[in-house]
Amino acid sequence: MTDEVAKTVEECARAAKQAAPSLATASNEAIDTALGAMADRLLTSKDSVLEANHADLEKARADGMSAGLLDRLTITEDRLTGMAEQLRLLAAAPHQERSVPISSLDDGLRLVERRRPVGVIGANYEARPNVTVDVASQLVKSRNGGVLRTGSAALGSAQRLLDEVIAPALSAAGIAPEVIQLVPRAEREAAAALVSLPGLVPLVILRGSGESTRSLATEAATHGVRTLAHADGGGVLYVDEAADAETVRALVAGSLDRLGVCNRLNLLLIHTAVYDQLWPTISGALDERSVRPSLPPHEHAIGYEWALDSEHEATVTVARVADLTEAVTIANEQTSGLAAGIATEDAATAETFFDAYQGTGVFWNAPTRLLDGFKLLGVPETGINLDRVPGPRGPVTYTDLYVRQYAVLPAER
Incomplete structure (x- = not known):
């Protein structure tokens, strides 16, 4: 210096x-x-x-x-x-x-x-x-x-x-x-x-x-x-087997209105039981936003934050998961802990997801883009703090x- x-x-x-x-x-x-x-x-x-x-x-x-x-x-x-x-x-x-x-x-x-x-x-x-x-x-x-x-x-x-x-x-x-x-x-x-x-x-x-x-x-x-x-940032969306197709489409498209922000959709985890059924809807929502899915086998960490990649911002990581437990484990252990959402019509499943996810913001049938001071609290923010300590x-x-x-x-x- x-x-x-x-x-x-x-x-x-x-x-x-x-x-x-x-x-x-x-x-x-x-x-x-x-x-x-x-x-x-x-x-x-x-x-x-x-x-x-x-x-x-x-x-x-x-x-x-x-x-x-x-x-x-x-x-x-x-x-x-x-x-x-x-x-x-x-x-x-x-x-x-x-x-x-x-x-x-x-x-x-x-x-x-x-x-x-x-x-x-x-x-x-x-x-x-x-x-x-x-x-x-x-x-x-x-x-x-x-x-x-x-x-x-x-x-x-x-x-x-x-x-x-x-x-x-x-x-x-x-x-x-x-x-x-x-x-x-x-x-x-x-x-x-x-x-x-x-x-x-x-x-x-x-x-x-x-x-x-x-x-x-x-x-x-x-x-x-x-x-x-x-x-770090990057929103996670888990699509449960009880998810509504139109809700999923709206969440995917609504979470990708801006690509260079921390609370955009970054990782999409889809229950294997509905993957094939919902993929055409999800793929259409990604196409709507001109976003490319990164499909397995991934050559990057599953929680890699695309918003920080100036060459590949228009990308979302997509993966199958066996159940909610696998989805929430990935969200807790392999992402920043900024925000994760669940798409489901089952209230008990949503509550289980809420109890299990340890990150800063958790959402049920709502986009992670809402994790923003102005959108949540009605005033601007200085930033989003992800610490797991009091404060x-x-x-x-x-x-x-x-x-x-x-x-x-x-x-x-």
Whole structure:
């Protein structure tokens, strides 16, 4: 890592920490006003944002970026409008209670749980400029400062969003705009620098391809920095022998509307008793989405995530299974644990599947694409955490970005 890159990241972190108190002490009204202003500015600055995004796309095409990655990088007018709508919903969402009564103690004392901001939270993400707004808005709602770092492909779009949408909206609401920082460096070294500052940025949200994100999480651990990592994905669908053919068709097609996202259908497991009967329906749904089935014998791990393969994104792994037990064992042991669904008309079978699957999201006759903060919870997410330890799991939103403080007080008079 060069000294220049490390210095730039540290300067961003110090600026965010210095400005953080203006956000931590802001009123609920000021925060919601800032979020509403971001939504308004997204629309009034539409042409400028789309211009910056067009420049990023032109450069990415010239560099040979795959179609799936280009889709992630693209901001369309519809997507921009959707970003504004999500900001308005977030502004209208209730704030976390900052002090929650727990119990009464001896000697007339009472125990209260206080919820405090972390301080400054980092975020590292790849070529998805919409994540700049998603993460910044969640940090603002939770009263945390932020240091954002994105890949070189999306840096121009992200910088325009910060300069013309996020910072002016904060300033107009009386909040120091420096509280949200964007690292102005394209070097990958900036990501490593971001996870090495425990005194300034104790928590970093990591989103991106598996290997790079896992590597950053390991690097963060050596520096005592905690992470909320979203490294792997891939939805699983088990088609039970009691599945309805039309439901299966709709689930397969509905789960493949976008191929470069983590919660798309990745692995299709079909009960052997209905495989031949349902295959024409399933094959037709795959054809509808121009997706190729990877059939046995597989030359790859059965849980291989196609969304991360720029050469073969339009692929779904298909396999026969003898029963639910085999299907859920594969989903638990050979996939990321992001999400799995079952297609069946048998409620008892669905309940057995729900009890057996250990992953973050489980679905009955519903697509795994629903494992998304906005679709499930009505607010944007910072990412989807797959940890199997206590803490925020699944879509992480503003309601998760705090630390607990226990306070013992005299009895109320």
